[in-house]
Amino acid sequence: MARPPEPLSFAQQLDRLEAIVRQLEGQDLDLDAALKLFEEGVERLRDARERLLAAETQVKQVLADQAGRLKVEDFDA
Amino acid sequence: MGEGLDLFAAVSPEGAWTVTQVTRRARAVVEAGLAPLWVRGEISGFKAWQSGHWYFALRDRSAQIRCVMFQKDNRRLPAPPADGMQVFAFARPTVWEEKGEFRLTVVDLLSTEAGGLWQLAFEKAKRALAKDGLLDPARRRALPPYPRRIAVVTSPDGAALRDIIAVAARRWPVAELFVVPTRVQGEGAEDEICAALGLVCRLDGLDLAIIGRGGGSREDLWTFNHERVARAVAALPVPVISAVGHETDVTLCDLVADLRAATPSAAAEAATPDRNDVLLELDRLGSRLAGGLAARSGRVTERLDRTSDRLTGALERRLERHRHELAGLAGRLDALSPLKILERGYALARDAQGRVLKRVAQFPGGLRFRLRITDGEVAARAGES
Numbered sequence: 001m002a003r004p005p006e007p008l009s010f011a012q013q014l015d016r017l018e019a020i021v022r023q024l025e026g027q028d029l030d031l032d033a034a035l036k037l038f039e040e041g042v043e044r045l046r047d048a049r050e051r052l053l054a055a056e057t058q059v060k061q062v063l064a065d066q067a068g069r070l071k072v073e074d075f076d077a
Numbered sequence: 078m079g080e081g082l083d084l085f086a087a088v089s090p091e092g093a094w095t096v097t098q099v100t101r102r103a104r105a106v107v108e109a110g111l112a113p114l115w116v117r118g119e120i121s122g123f124k125a126w127q128s129g130h131w132y133f134a135l136r137d138r139s140a141q142i143r144c145v146m147f148q149k150d151n152r153r154l155p156a157p158p159a160d161g162m163q164v165f166a167f168a169r170p171t172v173w174e175e176k177g178e179f180r181l182t183v184v185d186l187l188s189t190e191a192g193g194l195w196q197l198a199f200e201k202a203k204r205a206l207a208k209d210g211l212l213d214p215a216r217r218r219a220l221p222p223y224p225r226r227i228a229v230v231t232s233p234d235g236a237a238l239r240d241i242i243a244v245a246a247r248r249w250p251v252a253e254l255f256v257v258p259t260r261v262q263g264e265g266a267e268d269e270i271c272a273a274l275g276l277v278c279r280l281d282g283l284d285l286a287i288i289g290r291g292g293g294s295r296e297d298l299w300t301f302n303h304e305r306v307a308r309a310v311a312a313l314p315v316p317v318i319s320a321v322g323h324e325t326d327v328t329l330c331d332l333v334a335d336l337r338a339a340t341p342s343a344a345a346e347a348a349t350p351d352r353n354d355v356l357l358e359l360d361r362l363g364s365r366l367a368g369g370l371a372a373r374s375g376r377v378t379e380r381l382d383r384t385s386d387r388l389t390g391a392l393e394r395r396l397e398r399h400r401h402e403l404a405g406l407a408g409r410l411d412a413l414s415p416l417k418i419l420e421r422g423y424a425l426a427r428d429a430q431g432r433v434l435k436r437v438a439q440f441p442g443g444l445r446f447r448l449r450i451t452d453g454e455v456a457a458r459a460g461e462s
Contacts, residue, residue: 009223009225010223010225010251011221011222011223011225014223014358014362017359017362017366018362020366021362021365021366021369023369024365024366024369024370024372024373025365025368025369025372029373031373031374031377034369034370034373034374035370038366038369038370041362041366042363042366045359045362045363045366048359049356049359051251052251052352052355052356052359053356055250055251055352056250057242057245057246057249057250057252057253057254058252058253058254059242059253059254059256060253060254060255060256061233061255061256061257061258062228062255062256062257062276062277062280063258063276064272064276070276070279070280072255075233075254075256
């Protein structure tokens with residue numbers, strides 16, 4: 001299975017998927033390349049679905065300390 | 078002192094008052110005799126000093142009074158008044174001793190014009206923003222379709238924040254929310270908001286910002302009409318949704334934002350896609366993916382079929398040719414067969430061992446041999462010669 005080379009943002013992941021689908025639907029592509037694209041597409045779809053289903057909203061709080069440094073901590077709503 | 082201005086105390090030069098004594102006495106008399114009161118008139122000769130104090134005159138057709146409004150009082154107002162403006166001033170009459178001048182210390186100022194000072198300040202700031210192109214609709218950026226990091230600039234304990242978190246968590250739990258807490262109303266709130274927006278600019282990988290608060294009175298919302306706040310919003314490096322909860326009044330913050338939402342909840346909705354919709358979209362992509370591959374492999378199979386048909390055809394033609402060649406060869410072989418010759422009436426003589434007897438010398442008298450003719454063999458004997 002072709003693993004996505006690096007973690008993409010969700011938006012990038014969807015963009016890549018769109019591109020794969022368009023390529024597959026387009027003309028001239030040898031079967032080998034088509035299969036590779038298909039496998040990558042399946043993998044990315046699975047990954048995207050997992051991301052959506054497993055996600056849980058993170059809420060952080062952003063403050064600046066005395067020295068003006070950015071401080072990010074969990075936010076208790 | 079205290080018993081009123083005793084004019085008779087200075088009837089002769091010997092009893093002369095000092096200037097300071099007179100002005101001090103005059104001030105005491107004025108302040109005791111004229112309680113704080115509302116005065117109406119027209120602003121004239123307005124000047125704001127470096128110190129933040131305002132100096133101007135209130136006048137009508139026949140008189141005028143010098144006025145001062147100290148910074149601690151005028152800072153509550155959205156903007157300075159303009160010359161010629163009709164106002165109501167709540168003021169303490171007094172005497173300014175250093176100049177021996179009767180004047181009003183103004184503590185509050187209302188404009189009688191439409192919208193008053195608030196409107197004036199709003200229009201002034203709006204003009205300044207427009208001049209710098211910050212209100213140009215072409216500036217508005219598209220919101221990212223699948224935001225990951227969203228900054229929320231609002232009060233940490235308001236309903237606005239709770240609403241935004243609830244909506245974002247329900248629709249798009251993929252998001253990380255970065256709450257940048259700030260006061261949103263009251264004195265100095267605009268400074269806090271600008272500082273908070275400064276922090277937003279420093280967040281890494283941010284996709285979107287929401288700035289807002291729940292509904293409130295016009296004065297409560299005024300923080301979002303400060304030109305400085307509007308400029309800080311316009312300067313954010315990511316698209317901004319402004320949700321300063323108010324149906325009717327649009328704030329400057331709304332005007333410079335990339336999108337205006339009526340409420341904080343609406344802002345969170347606009348900021349995020351619905352997870353279920355995106356899952357459906359993934360399904361659609363999945364079927365297109367499968368369809369794409371099927372079509373692709375279908376085309377390949379077709380081509381393979383055509384190729385194999387052509388291969389088979391060629392092979393068969395070749396076999397046929399071989400078959401013909403073989404038949405020809407077989408015919409020729411057949412013609413050469415000795416049996417064919419015997420058919421024509423020849424006979425073949427062989428001895429008991431099967432050797433072919435071809436010469437006379439091989440037939441001594443009385444030799445028994447066999448004759449092979451076309452339909453079989455016969456026994457024979459050579460005669461005595």
